[in-house]
Amino acid sequence: xxxxxxxxxxxxxxxxxxxxxxxxxxxxxxxxxxxxxxxxxxxxxxxxxxxxxxxxxxxxxxxxxxxxxxxxxxxxxxxxxxxxxxxxxxxxxxxxxxxxxxxxxxxxxxxxxxxxxxxxxxxxxxxxxxxxxxxxxxxxxxxxxxxxxxxxxxxxxxxxxxxxxxxxxxxxxxxxxxxxxxxxxxxxxxxxxxxxxxxxxxxxxxxxxxxxxxxxxxxxxxxxxxxxxxxxxxxxxxxxxxxxxxxxxxxxxxxxxxxxxxxxxxxxxxxxxxxxxxxxxxxxxxxxxxxxxxxxxxxxxxxxxxxxxxxxxxx
Numbered sequence: 001x002x003x004x005x006x007x008x009x010x011x012x013x014x015x016x017x018x019x020x021x022x023x024x025x026x027x028x029x030x031x032x033x034x035x036x037x038x039x040x041x042x043x044x045x046x047x048x049x050x051x052x053x054x055x056x057x058x059x060x061x062x063x064x065x066x067x068x069x070x071x072x073x074x075x076x077x078x079x080x081x082x083x084x085x086x087x088x089x090x091x092x093x094x095x096x097x098x099x100x101x102x103x104x105x106x107x108x109x110x111x112x113x114x115x116x117x118x119x120x121x122x123x124x125x126x127x128x129x130x131x132x133x134x135x136x137x138x139x140x141x142x143x144x145x146x147x148x149x150x151x152x153x154x155x156x157x158x159x160x161x162x163x164x165x166x167x168x169x170x171x172x173x174x175x176x177x178x179x180x181x182x183x184x185x186x187x188x189x190x191x192x193x194x195x196x197x198x199x200x201x202x203x204x205x206x207x208x209x210x211x212x213x214x215x216x217x218x219x220x221x222x223x224x225x226x227x228x229x230x231x232x233x234x235x236x237x238x239x240x241x242x243x244x245x246x247x248x249x250x251x252x253x254x255x256x257x258x259x260x261x262x263x264x265x266x267x268x269x270x271x272x273x274x275x276x277x278x279x280x281x282x283x284x285x286x287x288x289x290x291x292x293x294x295x296x297x298x299x300x301x302x303x304x305x306x307x308x309x310x311x312x313x314x315x
Contacts, residue, residue, distance in 0.1 A: 006032040007290055010066035012059065012081065014038040014047045016155055017095050017122070018072030024280045025070070026051040031287060037062035063088055068118075068290060071095065075159050079104030086111045091118040093286045096171075097163050097305045098298065105305050109298050118289045120282075121301035123171045125224075127281040129274045130242040131172070137235050137246050138176050138228060144211040146226040149219035157193040157217075162186075162308050166199060166215035169226065171304035179207035186311045191218050201311055242273050 009031050011022045018038070025031050037056040038044040044055045056062040063069060063084065068091035071081060079099045085092050086108065098121045099105040112119035125131055146169040157164075183204035188196035198216040205211070224239035236245040246269040250258050256269035289296050 005291070006030045007287060008032050008034045008065065008067045009070060010034050010056065010062040010068075011036040011047075011070045011072070012038070012062050012085075013070075013072035013074075013095075014040070014043050015072060018070065019047055020279055021070045021072060021093075021283065022047055022051055024277070024283055026053075028280075028283070028287065030291070034065045035062060059084075063090055066090055068093070068286075075163065076100050079108065082108050083111065086115055086117055086119070089115050089117055091286075091290050093120045093122060093283070095122045096301065097121075097159070097167055097308065098301050099305065100159075102302075102306050102309060105302050109302060112298075113295070118286065118294075118296055119298055120286045120289065120296045121298055122282060123168065123301060123304075124278045124282055125168045125172055125239060126175065127276075127278040127285070128239050128242065129276040129278070129281075130237050130239060130244050132276075133271050133273055134228075134235055134237045134244045135176065137233065137244075139230055139233070140207075141177065141209050141228050141230045143229040144173060144209065144226065146211070146213045147223050148214070149216045149221070149223040151220060151222065152192055152197070152218045157195060157197075160188070160195040160199070160308075160312060161197050161215045161217050162188070162199050162201070162311050163305075164215075165217060166201065166213055166311075167304050167308050169211075169213050169215070170203075170307050171300050172226070173203070173205075173211055174300040174303050174307075177205055177207060177209055179205040179209065181307055181310075182206045184307070184310055184314060186314050188315050196312075196315065199311070199315075203307075244271055244273065245269070246271070 014036050033053045035054040035056045036044050036048050048055045069085050071094045148165045181203050186201040188199035191197045197218045201213045203211045226237045228235040234247040250265045250267040254267040256267045259266050
């Protein structure tokens, strides 16, 4: 289905992420924000006034006046609302996780294919410029360690920290390893909310890689780092600082700083990271997919949700 441009977009859900998406989209030339909708009318009006758009009277109006929808509502609503949006043949960008359970997620993906609309899940770290650069060096990881820690903010507690934060790292692992998980060991604790606020998970993949993941939303400071170990190479990614460090044996023409470690001569590379905004980049990817009539593969999003469900079932 071809559209005239700019593409008409509605924002449904104007919380933290919905607001961020709206502000980024309002600056894109090939997008027109037709309006916003939220069950909290005052929040919707404040955002609409800020970005210069209208407040829709209903969910149906928000869907009806759009060609594409940004759905940033609580996870428990993703299945029901996403289904209604896709049934009306609107392209859909949905915040992670894709749904609250496997069955709803499978239905959304299947219906999107049947209706021939673009469905994209907001796994923002795929567009973090540090990770984009690091991917060029990732070959066959043997061991991966990730820490994703944030202070308690009181939002997102309708789901566990596994679904809220750790899912980012799980989805990344599935993308880079292209291997199924064969073993899961997990532990977690609920400290300030009714769902787990801190969790540690060990995953073993069929290709032999082992990953140790820690996620917390009750830390005093924020940390989003991943360390990747592979044959003759270490790759450190700092998602917050947007920096990458690669340590590997130095050859005859080293490209980075040369250091000695025992009998080994190593080089440390710190590649330049582009100044790119991850949210803007993922929204551009969504809009470009609509313009080029290109479907987006949601397999890693589906698999990440299924793994989080398996993790939670073992707690």
